[in-house]
Amino acid sequence: MEGTDPVALFGLHDHNLIALDKAFPETKFNSRGNRIKLTGPAHEVETAANVVHGMIELLDRKSKVSEGDVKTLITLKSGESYANEPKIRSLDETEGDVIIHTHTGEAITAKKPGQKRIVESSAENDIVFAIGPAGTGKTYTSVALAVQALKNRKVRKIILARPAVEAGENLGFLPGDLKEKIDPYLRPLYDALEDMIDQDRLELNLAKNVIEIAPLAYMRGRTLNNAFVILDEAQNATNTQMKMFLTRIGFNSRAIITGDVTQTDLPRRQQSGLISIQNILKEVNGIDFVYLDDGDVVRHKLVRDIIKAYDRYEDEQNK
Numbered sequence: 001m002e003g004t005d006p007v008a009l010f011g012l013h014d015h016n017l018i019a020l021d022k023a024f025p026e027t028k029f030n031s032r033g034n035r036i037k038l039t040g041p042a043h044e045v046e047t048a049a050n051v052v053h054g055m056i057e058l059l060d061r062k063s064k065v066s067e068g069d070v071k072t073l074i075t076l077k078s079g080e081s082y083a084n085e086p087k088i089r090s091l092d093e094t095e096g097d098v099i100i101h102t103h104t105g106e107a108i109t110a111k112k113p114g115q116k117r118i119v120e121s122s123a124e125n126d127i128v129f130a131i132g133p134a135g136t137g138k139t140y141t142s143v144a145l146a147v148q149a150l151k152n153r154k155v156r157k158i159i160l161a162r163p164a165v166e167a168g169e170n171l172g173f174l175p176g177d178l179k180e181k182i183d184p185y186l187r188p189l190y191d192a193l194e195d196m197i198d199q200d201r202l203e204l205n206l207a208k209n210v211i212e213i214a215p216l217a218y219m220r221g222r223t224l225n226n227a228f229v230i231l232d233e234a235q236n237a238t239n240t241q242m243k244m245f246l247t248r249i250g251f252n253s254r255a256i257i258t259g260d261v262t263q264t265d266l267p268r269r270q271q272s273g274l275i276s277i278q279n280i281l282k283e284v285n286g287i288d289f290v291y292l293d294d295g296d297v298v299r300h301k302l303v304r305d306i307i308k309a310y311d312r313y314e315d316e317q318n319k
Contacts, residue, residue, distance in 0.1 A: 009036075009055055009065060016055070016070045023074045024048040066105045099144040100151065103198035108144045114292030115141045122256060125288040127249065129234075130258045131274065132292025135303040138258040139232050143192040145256065146228040150210070155252070156226040157210050160189045161245070163236040164215040186213050189232060216241055225250035234259035234274045236266055242273025262310075 010017040010031070020029055027040035027048045036052065038045050054073040055065050098107045099119065110116040114130075115137045121128045122145050130138040146158045164185045190213065193202055205211040216237060231237065231245055234257045249255055259274045266272055281287050294311075297304040 009052075009059055011065065011067060011070075015067045016065060019067055019070045019074070020048065020051065023051075064105050066107070068106045072107075099141070100148045100196060102196050103201075108140075108196065110141060111298055112137065112292075112296040114138075114290065114296030115298075117290045117292075118142065118256070119145065121288045121290050122254065125286055126253070127246070127255045127257070127287045129274070129277070129287070129289045130256060130292065131261060131278075131289065132296060133260050133262065133294060133307045135298060135307075136292040136294075136296040137298045138292065139188060139230075140192050140195075142230050142232075142256040142258055143189065144196060146230060147193070147196045149228045149254070155228045155254070157212065157228075159219075159224055159227050159229045160186075160193075160211075160213045160232065161216045161219055161230070162186055162189065162232045163234075163241065164217070185215070189213050189230075216245060219245055219248050222248055223250045224248045224253050227253045229253060229255040231255070231257045232259075235261050235264045235272045237273040238266065238270055239273045239276055242277055246277075262314075 017029060020027075024040070024044050024047070027038055027044050029048075029052075030037045030039070038048055038052070040048075051070070051073045055070060058065050058069055058073075098109050100108050102108060110119045114132060118128065118130050118138070118141050122142075130142065132138060143160070146155075146160075149155045150158055162185055193211065193213075197205070202211070206213070216231065227250070229249065234242070236259075237245065245257075246255075257274070259272075261272060261275050264272045264275075278289060282289070294304045294307045297307065
């Protein structure tokens with residue numbers, strides 16, 4: 001394979017080459033100048049060569065090949081799941097599921113049926129509840145949709161909120177001022193944003209309040225216009241807090257409320273607002289409920305097994 005810049009093809013610090021080595025352990029990839037040579041068992045070399053050809057075609061179109069592109073091509077060309085990801089039937093289908101591209105060019109996609117339903121429902125409804133177990137990509141997909149809306153100028157700002165409920169910890173004993181005590185509870189939202197927006201732009205947007213991350217209690221008394229609003233970990237919102245949050249939604253605003261009703265950290269006598277809201281709003285037009293399950297888990301494969309084990313244990317306890 002000649003005429004290709006191996007640096008552009010294999011990525012910074014050879015990230016793409018590492019992905020190829022992992023997928024094709026018996027094949028050696030050697031590059032000299034603009035020539036790439038593959039050696040190894042014939043059946044594996046053939047598949048690996050098809051992947052590299054696909055990378056070259058992408059390079060001609062995009063001027064850059066991301067590690068995500070390589071993993072997608074490996075899945076497509078080999079017909080097998082890569083790193084526990086589901087099979088992808090075609091490159092066009094993959095491109096159609098892209099929500100946004102990160103600042104490094106990585107495609108963020110709706111990988112599982114539950115995530116796809118969140119994307120579809122958010123396009124059709126102003127308020128969406130995404131309810132399901134840990135690891136199903138509820139928060140990450142929602143943040144990606146919010147960033148997409150901001151980039152496309154459909155909204156003027158993003159507001160991300162979480163109830164600051166103690167889960168076995170005690171805020172009073174944590175070091176620092178109020179912000180420093182609360183920030184760890186909001187860290188997952190920062191993590192998702194840092195994956196999607198480069199650090200300088202993110203810091204600028206945070207400084208200008210174009211992107212705002214705050215505890216749920218800070219929403220009281222406000223009207224949220226022209227905003228994409230996400231309430232994360234909503235199972236820890238009380239009925240009063242849930243009503244307060246939903247009535248903040250203003251003109252040209254959209255909201256996604258995410259949570260796992262099996263992981264409520266509220267005191268025993270307080271009912272989760274996420275549980276009761278399913279009956280209260282089930283007949284309201286413009287509001288949709290999307291339910292995810294262990295089949296939508298996108299974390300380590302053991303997470304799915306852990307969820308199933310807990311479900312079995314709880315069923316036995318209830319009996």
